[in-house]
Amino acid sequence: MLMVLAAGWAFFLTFIIITDVIGRTVFNTPIYGVPEIVMNSIVMIVFLQAGYAIRSGSMLRANFLAKNFPPSISRFVLTLGYLLGAIFFLMILFGSWDSAIHAWVAGEYEGEGALRVPAWPTRFTILFGSLIATISYLLMAYIEIFKPSQVDAEAELKAKSDNAA
Amino acid sequence: MFDVNIATVLILSLLVMVALGVHIAIALGMTSALGIFLITGGNFDVVIAMLGSTAYESLRAYEFAVIPLFMLMGEFIGKSGAVTDVYQAIHRGLKRIPGRLAVATLLGNAIFSFVTGVSIASAAAFSRIAYPEMKKFGYNRGFALGTVAGSSCLGMLIPPSVLMIVWGLLTERSIGQIFLAGVFPGLLLVSLFVIYVLATAILRPNLVGATSPPIETKILPEDSSPDASTTQVWGSALGITFVVVAVLGGIWFGIFTPTEGAGAGAFIGLVMAIAKGMRTREIIDAILSVGRTSAPILLLLVSAALYSRTLAMTGVSTAIQDTFLGTDMLPWMIIAAMVGIWFLLGMVIDSISIMLLTVTIFEPIAVSLGYDPIAFAIIGILAIEAGLLTPPFGLLVYTVKAAIQDDDDSISVMEIFRSSTPYWIIMLTGMIAIASYPKIATYLPDLIF
Amino acid sequence: STAQADRIMLRIATGHPPGVVYAGLMKDYFQTELKNRVESRTEHTVNFIEGYSGSIVRTSETLEGVQNGIVDIGGFCYCFEPSNLPLHAFQVMLPFGTMDPTVSLSIAQEVYREVPFLTEVFEQQFNQKLLARIADAGYNLVTSFDWSTIEDLEGVKIAGAGLNLNWLRYAGVTPVQAALPEAYTGLRTRVYEGWVVFPSAVVQLKLYEPSPYYTMIGFGSMTWHGLTINLDTWNRLPADFQEILLEVSSDFEQRTGSNNLERYSNDVATIDELITVNKLSPEVRRQWAESLRDWPREMAAELDAQGLPGTQVLETTLNSAEKHGYIWPVRYQL
Ligand code: NA
Numbered sequence A: 001m002l003m004v005l006a007a008g009w010a011f012f013l014t015f016i017i018i019t020d021v022i023g024r025t026v027f028n029t030p031i032y033g034v035p036e037i038v039m040n041s042i043v044m045i046v047f048l049q050a051g052y053a054i055r056s057g058s059m060l061r062a063n064f065l066a067k068n069f070p071p072s073i074s075r076f077v078l079t080l081g082y083l084l085g086a087i088f089f090l091m092i093l094f095g096s097w098d099s100a101i102h103a104w105v106a107g108e109y110e111g112e113g114a115l116r117v118p119a120w121p122t123r124f125t126i127l128f129g130s131l132i133a134t135i136s137y138l139l140m141a142y143i144e145i146f147k148p149s150q151v152d153a154e155a156e157l158k159a160k161s162d163n164a165a
Numbered sequence B: 001m002f003d004v005n006i007a008t009v010l011i012l013s014l015l016v017m018v019a020l021g022v023h024i025a026i027a028l029g030m031t032s033a034l035g036i037f038l039i040t041g042g043n044f045d046v047v048i049a050m051l052g053s054t055a056y057e058s059l060r061a062y063e064f065a066v067i068p069l070f071m072l073m074g075e076f077i078g079k080s081g082a083v084t085d086v087y088q089a090i091h092r093g094l095k096r097i098p099g100r101l102a103v104a105t106l107l108g109n110a111i112f113s114f115v116t117g118v119s120i121a122s123a124a125a126f127s128r129i130a131y132p133e134m135k136k137f138g139y140n141r142g143f144a145l146g147t148v149a150g151s152s153c154l155g156m157l158i159p160p161s162v163l164m165i166v167w168g169l170l171t172e173r174s175i176g177q178i179f180l181a182g183v184f185p186g187l188l189l190v191s192l193f194v195i196y197v198l199a200t201a202i203l204r205p206n207l208v209g210a211t212s213p214p215i216e217t218k219i220l221p222e223d224s225s226p227d228a229s230t231t232q233v234w235g236s237a238l239g240i241t242f243v244v245v246a247v248l249g250g251i252w253f254g255i256f257t258p259t260e261g262a263g264a265g266a267f268i269g270l271v272m273a274i275a276k277g278m279r280t281r282e283i284i285d286a287i288l289s290v291g292r293t294s295a296p297i298l299l300l301l302v303s304a305a306l307y308s309r310t311l312a313m314t315g316v317s318t319a320i321q322d323t324f325l326g327t328d329m330l331p332w333m334i335i336a337a338m339v340g341i342w343f344l345l346g347m348v349i350d351s352i353s354i355m356l357l358t359v360t361i362f363e364p365i366a367v368s369l370g371y372d373p374i375a376f377a378i379i380g381i382l383a384i385e386a387g388l389l390t391p392p393f394g395l396l397v398y399t400v401k402a403a404i405q406d407d408d409d410s411i412s413v414m415e416i417f418r419s420s421t422p423y424w425i426i427m428l429t430g431m432i433a434i435a436s437y438p439k440i441a442t443y444l445p446d447l448i449f
Numbered sequence C: 001s002t003a004q005a006d007r008i009m010l011r012i013a014t015g016h017p018p019g020v021v022y023a024g025l026m027k028d029y030f031q032t033e034l035k036n037r038v039e040s041r042t043e044h045t046v047n048f049i050e051g052y053s054g055s056i057v058r059t060s061e062t063l064e065g066v067q068n069g070i071v072d073i074g075g076f077c078y079c080f081e082p083s084n085l086p087l088h089a090f091q092v093m094l095p096f097g098t099m100d101p102t103v104s105l106s107i108a109q110e111v112y113r114e115v116p117f118l119t120e121v122f123e124q125q126f127n128q129k130l131l132a133r134i135a136d137a138g139y140n141l142v143t144s145f146d147w148s149t150i151e152d153l154e155g156v157k158i159a160g161a162g163l164n165l166n167w168l169r170y171a172g173v174t175p176v177q178a179a180l181p182e183a184y185t186g187l188r189t190r191v192y193e194g195w196v197v198f199p200s201a202v203v204q205l206k207l208y209e210p211s212p213y214y215t216m217i218g219f220g221s222m223t224w225h226g227l228t229i230n231l232d233t234w235n236r237l238p239a240d241f242q243e244i245l246l247e248v249s250s251d252f253e254q255r256t257g258s259n260n261l262e263r264y265s266n267d268v269a270t271i272d273e274l275i276t277v278n279k280l281s282p283e284v285r286r287q288w289a290e291s292l293r294d295w296p297r298e299m300a301a302e303l304d305a306q307g308l309p310g311t312q313v314l315e316t317t318l319n320s321a322e323k324h325g326y327i328w329p330v331r332y333q334l
C-alpha cells in the first residue's frame, strides 16, 4: 500500500517537473519551490518504499559465498544479516527522533526566498519509514528462524534452477 | 592522523559482512555506525545523530530524482513494444549483411540503450525479442545469447545510464557532462561489436546458421510478426528518436537539467506507451516495478553517503589516498590496479554496489594523478560494467539465462559466459583506448560546457 | 589524561570547499595558527580531522552537526538556517549597505554586543559556542547581457540563493532559486541570465565565460557566517587551550574582514581584465534601494512577531553603519 502511494508519487513528480520546465521556458515564469518539493519528495518516497524493498528481497546483496553454505549455517547468517538491518533502521529511527520533534515544535522549514517547505513531513516520514523497515527486517528474521519450511522450499526451487544451469 | 586499528576493523567488518551476504546497504551502514562509534570513543549519541542527519540530508538534492524518472522512461518505452518494432525495422533493413540478426540485435540494443539506463532491462527485453529469431535461423545458441548479453552492456555505457548518474552523484561531477562523455565511447563500442559479429559471420558461418537452413523455411522473418505494420514500426522508430533528441538534446542545449530531462523523458515515454495501446493496468505495473528497483538503489546511496562521511570522519580516506599516491607505482599502474579491483569485485557484486564501495576513494586519486575526471568516469563505468559479463556473478548472463528459462533451459550459464568473452575483451580495449586518448570521452562535453 | 599535556583531536568541517575565502582561512589560517600557538605556548598537541567541501556535513546540516557532536568545529552560512537562525541574516535585510567587509564586520560586532541574544542563542538552543563571526565580500551582479537601468532587468531571470532573492523580486526581476556550484552551467544554458555574487565566485567558477558583464551594483557586504564549537567539546578542553582558541578565533574573525577586502579588489581587477565591468550610477542604485524600501520593515515585523528582537537589531545595524560614516542610499524606516 505504501509502495503504491510512493510509486505513484514518484510518477507524479514527472508532471510537476514538466510544468516547471514549460512554465520557465515558454511563459518565463518558473514555478517557485519545485526543486524543494522534488528533493523532499525523493527522501519521503525512498523511506516509504524501504519496507517493501526489504520484504520483496529487492535489496542488493552478494550471495557468491552464502549460497554454498550448508542450510543451517546459511539460515543463521541470513538471520544475522536481517537483525543487523533491523538494528540499522532502529538507529536511524532514534537518530531522527529529536530532529523530527524540533522540526514540528519550531516550525522548521527549508528554502528561504522561494517556497518555504516545512521540514516536519520529511522528518516524520523518515521516522515512520524506518519503523516499517525495522519491522520488515524483524519479520524476515522471524520467518528465517521459525518458518524454515517456507525458506527451504524456496531454496530447493533455487537449487533446482542452479543445477539446471 | 588516524588510527590504523580503526581502519583495519572498518575494512574487515565491511568485507566480512558483504561476503556473508548481508544486504550491501546494511553492511555499509553498520560499518559506518561502528566506525563513528570507535572514532568518537564510544559516543552512541553521535552515532545515531549522524545516521539521522544523513538519512535526512543525503538524498535531499534535486539530482536524485533522476534515478526513478529515467527508470520510468525506460520502463514505459520498454514495455510499450516500441523496441520490438525497431528491432524488426533494422532487421528488415539489413537484407544482405552476414549475421544480420546478430547485427540487428546489436543495433537495436544500442538504440534501446539511448532510452534505458539499466542494462538488465535491455538484456531481459532482447532475450525475448531477438533470441527466438536467432534460434529459428539456426544461430549457435551460445553465440546468440552472448550477443544479447554483450550488447545489453550498452544500456549503461550509452547515456542516459544509472551508473553515470550514480557516478555523478557520488563524485559531485556534472551528470550532463558524463552523459555527453559517454556518447562517442558508446558508439565506438557499438562499431567494434558490429565488426566482431561481421567477422564471425564471415569466418565461422556455422555460428550464424549459414550451414543449416532455417527451421521454419516457409516463414520469412518479415512475415513472422503480422502485428507490426509499417506505420507502427515507423511510429515507434520516430518515437524513440524523438525521446533521444528531446532528452539528450535538451540537456545538451541547456533547455533543461538532467533531472528535468529525466522528467521530460518519463513524460514522453508515457505518451508513447499510451499511443502504443498500453493499458492503465500495465502503466501502473510499470510504475510499481520502477518503485521496486529504484528504492533499493536510493537506499544504497544513503548508506554510501554515510560510509563516505565515516571515512572522512575517521581520516581513513585520506590515509588510503596517501598510501596509493605514496608508492613508487606509475600512474598507469595505479589505474590498472583500480581496474583490477573493479574486475574482482565485478565477479561477486553488482555494479552500483561496486561504485558505492570504491568511487569516492578512487576518483580523487585518479584526479590527483592528472586524469580527467569525466574521462575517468567513463573508464570506471566501462570496467565496472564489464564485470556484468564475467563469471561467476555476471548479472547480465544470469538475466539472459532467466529470461529464456521457460522456453529453453538446456543451455548452461558457462556457455553464455564463454560467448560473452569477446564482448568483454572489446570493452577492455575500449577502456584502454579512452585511457590513452581521453579526448574520445571529453570531446563532446568540452564542446558544450 | 593529565591537565599538563593533552593530545587534542578536533574534527573541523564546513560544507564549502577551501576555495571559498572563509573555508580557506579556516584551513590555512585558523588550523595552522591554533596548532602553532598551542604547541609553542603549552604542552598540549592538537591535530585535526578535516571535513571540507561537505565531506562530513553539508552546508545545510553543519549547525546540527556541531550541535550533535558529529563535528567539533564547524563553519557555515546562516543562509542555510532560515528557520533556526532567521535573525542572524540581519544585514541581508538591509541591502545596499557598506561594501567594505571590515566595516560590515565592525557593524556586526557592535550589533552582537548590543544584542547578547545573537551570541547566547547558540549555547542556549544549539549546544554550541560561537567562536567567530565571518564576513563575506560585497555582492554585485554578473549578467549575460549589458544593462544600465532597472527597467532593463524587468522580468529577466536572475539567480540567487536564499533570502537575497528578495533583493531581486522587489525590483521586478524574476528570481530563480539556485545553488552556486551549478551557476556556470545555468548561465551557460540560459536557465537564468544573471547571478547575485561576490567577485571571487565569478573568478573561481569562471562565470565570466558565460556572462561577460559584471555590474558593480553594491548590494553590500554581509557578515552572515559563523564558526562554532560543540559545547561539550569546549567544556572538555583545558583552560589554557580554551584561551588560545578564543584568541585565534578572534584573529580569524578579523582576517575574514581584511582578507575579503583584499581579495575583493584583486578579484575585481582580474574580472576587469577579462570582461566588461560596469559601475552602476548612484541614481540607479538609489532607485533599486527605493523599490526595497518597505521590505526591511516587513522583515522586522515578521521577526518581532516570532518573539525575536527584529526591529531592535535592524535599527542598531542602520545606526551603527551611520556611525561608521556610511550613508544609506535610502534610509530604511522600521
Ligand atoms: Na542508456
Ligand code: NA
Binding pocket: B063, B168, B169, B172, B173, B174, B175
Ligand atoms: Na552532482
